[in-house]
Amino acid sequence: MPYQHRIDRCLAERPGADGTGIAPAAVAALQRRTQAGIDALAAAKRDDALPLLNLPERTDDLERLTELARDFRDRFDDVIVLGTGGSSLGAKTLLALADRGFGPAPGAPRLHLMDNVDPVTFADLEAATDPTRTGLIVISKSGSTAETLLQFMTLWPRLEGALGRAGAARAVVAITEPADNPLRRLAGRIGAVVLDHDPKIGGRYAVLSLVGLLPALIGGLDAAAVRRGAAAVWRALIAQGPDSPPAVGAALAVAAAEAGLNQTVLMPYVDRLGWFGFWFRQLWAESLGKQGRGTTPIRALGTVDQHSQLQLYLGGPRDKLFTLITAPSAGVGRVVARAAIDDPALAYLADHSLGDLLDAEARATYETLARNRRPVRLVALERLDEEALGELFMHFMLETMLAAHLIGVDPFDQPAVEEGKVLARKYLAGEG
Amino acid sequence: MPYQHRIDRCLAERPGADGTGIAPAAVAALQRRTQAGIDALAAAKRDDALPLLNLPERTDDLERLTELARDFRDRFDDVIVLGTGGSSLGAKTLLALADRGFGPAPGAPRLHLMDNVDPVTFADLEAATDPTRTGLIVISKSGSTAETLLQFMTLWPRLEGALGRAGAARAVVAITEPADNPLRRLAGRIGAVVLDHDPKIGGRYAVLSLVGLLPALIGGLDAAAVRRGAAAVWRALIAQGPDSPPAVGAALAVAAAEAGLNQTVLMPYVDRLGWFGFWFRQLWAESLGKQGRGTTPIRALGTVDQHSQLQLYLGGPRDKLFTLITAPSAGVGRVVARAAIDDPALAYLADHSLGDLLDAEARATYETLARNRRPVRLVALERLDEEALGELFMHFMLETMLAAHLIGVDPFDQPAVEEGKVLARKYLAGEG
Numbered sequence: 085m086p087y088q089h090r091i092d093r094c095l096a097e098r099p100g101a102d103g104t105g106i107a108p109a110a111v112a113a114l115q116r117r118t119q120a121g122i123d124a125l126a127a128a129k130r131d132d133a134l135p136l137l138n139l140p141e142r143t144d145d146l147e148r149l150t151e152l153a154r155d156f157r158d159r160f161d162d163v164i165v166l167g168t169g170g171s172s173l174g175a176k177t178l179l180a181l182a183d184r185g186f187g188p189a190p191g192a193p194r195l196h197l198m199d200n201v202d203p204v205t206f207a208d209l210e211a212a213t214d215p216t217r218t219g220l221i222v223i224s225k226s227g228s229t230a231e232t233l234l235q236f237m238t239l240w241p242r243l244e245g246a247l248g249r250a251g252a253a254r255a256v257v258a259i260t261e262p263a264d265n266p267l268r269r270l271a272g273r274i275g276a277v278v279l280d281h282d283p284k285i286g287g288r289y290a291v292l293s294l295v296g297l298l299p300a301l302i303g304g305l306d307a308a309a310v311r312r313g314a315a316a317v318w319r320a321l322i323a324q325g326p327d328s329p330p331a332v333g334a335a336l337a338v339a340a341a342e343a344g345l346n347q348t349v350l351m352p353y354v355d356r357l358g359w360f361g362f363w364f365r366q367l368w369a370e371s372l373g374k375q376g377r378g379t380t381p382i383r384a385l386g387t388v389d390q391h392s393q394l395q396l397y398l399g400g401p402r403d404k405l406f407t408l409i410t411a412p413s414a415g416v417g418r419v420v421a422r423a424a425i426d427d428p429a430l431a432y433l434a435d436h437s438l439g440d441l442l443d444a445e446a447r448a449t450y451e452t453l454a455r456n457r458r459p460v461r462l463v464a465l466e467r468l469d470e471e472a473l474g475e476l477f478m479h480f481m482l483e484t485m486l487a488a489h490l491i492g493v494d495p496f497d498q499p500a501v502e503e504g505k506v507l508a509r510k511y512l513a514g515e516g
Numbered sequence: 517m518p519y520q521h522r523i524d525r526c527l528a529e530r531p532g533a534d535g536t537g538i539a540p541a542a543v544a545a546l547q548r549r550t551q552a553g554i555d556a557l558a559a560a561k562r563d564d565a566l567p568l569l570n571l572p573e574r575t576d577d578l579e580r581l582t583e584l585a586r587d588f589r590d591r592f593d594d595v596i597v598l599g600t601g602g603s604s605l606g607a608k609t610l611l612a613l614a615d616r617g618f619g620p621a622p623g624a625p626r627l628h629l630m631d632n633v634d635p636v637t638f639a640d641l642e643a644a645t646d647p648t649r650t651g652l653i654v655i656s657k658s659g660s661t662a663e664t665l666l667q668f669m670t671l672w673p674r675l676e677g678a679l680g681r682a683g684a685a686r687a688v689v690a691i692t693e694p695a696d697n698p699l700r701r702l703a704g705r706i707g708a709v710v711l712d713h714d715p716k717i718g719g720r721y722a723v724l725s726l727v728g729l730l731p732a733l734i735g736g737l738d739a740a741a742v743r744r745g746a747a748a749v750w751r752a753l754i755a756q757g758p759d760s761p762p763a764v765g766a767a768l769a770v771a772a773a774e775a776g777l778n779q780t781v782l783m784p785y786v787d788r789l790g791w792f793g794f795w796f797r798q799l800w801a802e803s804l805g806k807q808g809r810g811t812t813p814i815r816a817l818g819t820v821d822q823h824s825q826l827q828l829y830l831g832g833p834r835d836k837l838f839t840l841i842t843a844p845s846a847g848v849g850r851v852v853a854r855a856a857i858d859d860p861a862l863a864y865l866a867d868h869s870l871g872d873l874l875d876a877e878a879r880a881t882y883e884t885l886a887r888n889r890r891p892v893r894l895v896a897l898e899r900l901d902e903e904a905l906g907e908l909f910m911h912f913m914l915e916t917m918l919a920a921h922l923i924g925v926d927p928f929d930q931p932a933v934e935e936g937k938v939l940a941r942k943y944l945a946g947e948g
Contacts, residue, residue: 168819168820168823169820169823169824170823173824184636184637184640185637185640186640186641186643186644187644199820199823200787200817200819200820200874201819201870201871201873201874201877202786202787202788202845202870202871202874203845203848203849203869203870203871203874204616204786204787204788204848205616205617205787206849206870207849208616208617208618209618211618212618212619228861229823230864230865230873231819231823231873231877233862233865234852234865234868234870234873235870237852237856237857237862237865238849238850238852238869238870241856266859266861266862269859270859270862273858287823346778346779346833346835347778347779347812354634354636355632355634355636355637356634356636362824365824365825366823366824366825369824369825369827369828369832370824370825370827370828372828372832373827373828373829373831373832374827374831374832375831376831376832376833376834377832377833378828378831378832378833379832379833380779380812380814380828380832380835380836382812382814385632387600387632387633387663388600388601388631388632390933390936391600391601391602391631391663391719391798391933392601392605392794392797392798392801392802393797393798393801393802394932394933394936395801395802395805395806395930395931395932395933396801396802396804396805396806396810396812397805398932398933398935398936399805399806399807399808399810399931399932400801400804400805400806400808400809400810400811400812401778401808401809401810401811402808403778403812404812413634413635416635416636417635417638417639417670418670420666420669420670424669424673425669426705427698427701427702429660429698430665430669430698430702432662432941432944432945433662433665433666433669433944436666436944437635437670438633438634438635438638438666438667438670439633439634439635440944441633441662441663441666441940441944442632442633442634442635443943444940444941444943444944445633445663445936445940447939447940447943448936448937448939448940448942448943449936451936451939452935452936452939455935456932456935498827499827499831500826500827500830500831500888501822501823501826501827501830503830503884503887503888504822504826504830504877504880504881504883504884505880507879507880507883507884508873508876508877508879508880509864509876510880511875511876511879511880512864512865512868512872512873512876513864
């Protein structure tokens with residue numbers, strides 16, 4: 085598997101009274117307990133009770149998605165994806181492989197993943213897009229997400245005005261559960277294509293489904309490779325059991341929480357993984373943060389956060405577990421010629437590239453955290469492409485599900501957010 | 517002052533044994549102790565020992581900056597700002613008022629704030645910009661930030677190749693301390709303009725100086741208004757003392773930390789304040805995270821993080837203080853006509869706009885957090901413009917400095933990050 089998973093710098097044979105270091109015996113005991121969780125996952129896969137576990141090997145659905153993506157690429161300059169949380173973060177993470185803020189890959193439309201309801205942002209979006217050349221993908225698993233539905237109903241009249249009912253309908257694809265629901269009815273009345281969101285795959289676990297892969301295909305990415313990467317991690321889980329990286333990671337995370345570390349920092353040293361941190365943050369928080377349990381996921385980015393958060397990470401309270409993610413960067417980029425540096429104080433940068441510096445900084449942060457007895461693990465990718473991203477997605481989904489098994493919570497529900505939804509409806513109705 | 521600061525939903529006369537609620541008496545006692553901190557700040561302002569406190573009233577430097585900005589707007593299609601941490605986050609926050617991801621304001625160049633050294637991102641940047649039409653602002657207070665210097669030395673040969681030495685030098689402005697340093701020498705050899713970074717204003721407190729305001733002016737914003745807003749908050753601090761919003765906020769934050777809440781979540785319900793959370797995150801972490809003290813700042817965004825983090829916030833451990841920031845949004849945006857909604861399940865959205873929903877969701881989250889005995893305060897802006905942003909900057913800088921006074925740490929240093937810098941240089945040199 086093209087990633088290395090190192091936890092040795094988290095461990096201390098004699099953990100300090102101040103909570104520094106995690107006892108290897110505690111991790112090992114939890115690792116053994118993951119076997120029951122792995123068995124349960126394997127059974128759920130066999131019975132298709134957790135269809136997300138069967139997605140990695142599926143290819144039957146990719147032809148249809150590839151066709152749809154080609155059609156969107158042909159017809160549109162802009163594609164707007166409406167959806168929030170799990171309907172947005174997986175696709176954002178994937179698309180960062182292709183578009184790093186300077187425009188889409190050649191042949192791809194601009195993709196706008198709209199996950200908020202700020203009317204000022206929406207006015208900008210409308211000003212920046214031509215409704216006769218804009219496709220719309222509307223994603224809501226339940227079909228009743230207020231934000232997503234109001235986004236769609238806000239944009240629809242403009243689209244219909246520009247293209248007529250039938251033309252506008254051809255620009256829209258809705259993704260929702262098969263069961264009757266408001267989005268499905270709305271799309272049906274309009275005459276738009278509706279694709280099924282598997283009811284047994286929650287939003288935060290949906291990145292390997294059409295929810296993540298349709299936008300990725302429109303952006304020009306290789307969806308089959310994403311799934312191949314995910315499949316490799318599943319195979320490693322089954323082959324290595326409690327010694328597989330996801331099981332070790334889950335044991336480490338739970339041991340850290342039990343040692344009093346209530347925060348877990350994910351810090352990739354690659355801009356293309358900047359959104360991966362946000363994707364992980366939802367996965368970890370919603371899956372484990374219940375019954376007073378769970379730890380707070382924190383998204384960081386190297387080297388940027390060395391100049392923002394590292395002082396706290398090293399000098400503040402010992403309440404965090406750190407995970408650094410690296411991809412090969414040494415040797416990447418143009419070197420600065422020694423002859424061009426006419427300054428002894430800068431000689432250390434001579435003959436080096438930005439990639440060399442990124443690599444040295446990642447190593448230095450890893451070492452400095454460890455030397456200061458801050459538990460730090462390393463996920464070192466051998467390369468960064470669709471397959472590697474598929475591996476990362478699967479690693480962290482499995483790690484999260486196994487951690488939920490260890491602490492005894494249901495990783496698939498999110499019961500606490502219902503109260504706020506009800507209140508928001510009341511306020512909209514002018515009550516209270 | 518056009519913001520309201522409410523902390524009543526954080527307080528509990530009888531805080532729970534589980535750490536729920538903060539005792540009003542604890543906050544009041546800490547508030548009284550802020551008076552000494554306020555006096556110290558007022559003395560530092562009089563002596564110009566903390567020049568950041570005199571920036572709000574300054575206008576003498578704005579003419580030169582405005583001229584420079586006009587020149588950059590006239591000559592360039594793209595302006596690249598090289599700098600990281602405090603040399604980047606203030607400007608990013610300000611520019612989000614003008615550019616929300618869909619391109620710059622009319623008449624402004626595209627601004628690229630490059631705060632990382634990822635060579636892949638830099639290749640994109642070069643492909644997307646024409647070196648004959650690109651300005652460069654290089655910001656490093658010390659003049660020796662490895663990332664920023666290598667960024668500059670990587671881009672310089674291309675600029676020089678396109679425009680010749682003299683022409684390329686005219687496209688560059690460096691901002692650094694007056695004392696001799698590598699960036700100053702480099703800019704001198706090239707023949708570029710060098711502007712002084714006040715040596716007594718640390719990066720994370722520099723947003724009201726040219727570091728934040730020059731990029732903001734290039735982006736078309738009103739720099740004088742930002743300072744006016746900041747000045748109003750200073751006046752309130754002096755007039756109201758321990759009862760002023762920054763003093764109350766500092767007392768609340770420290771009381772929360774003493775009650776065992778080791779995380780502080782800042783959650784604006786406005787896309788334009790999305791970067792404000794990142795700016796605050798550096799300010800709080802670097803200023804207070806030392807000697808084992810400090811709390812972890814967490815950047816969230818409403819409504820997006822309702823679909824990612826709210827489950828954890830409500831159902832997870834009670835270890836967080838919450839601050840919601842709102843700006844008027846009810847009534848903003850096009851309403852969805854009742855006649856267009858042919859579905860009883862969606863009737864609650866009829867006659868409402870995206871802004872109505874944003875407003876209702878913010879109120880619902882505030883109320884839900886409070887009902888679940890999660891301490892939540894509210895910063896409610898009466899409007900969101902340059903002046904309001906200046907108020908927010910000053911509020912949180914003062915709150916941070918006063919919190920540092922209360923817990924007894926120096927808010928202006930960051931001693932822990934030195935070790936990693938030394939190691940990175942060693943690794944670059946091939947040692948270790």
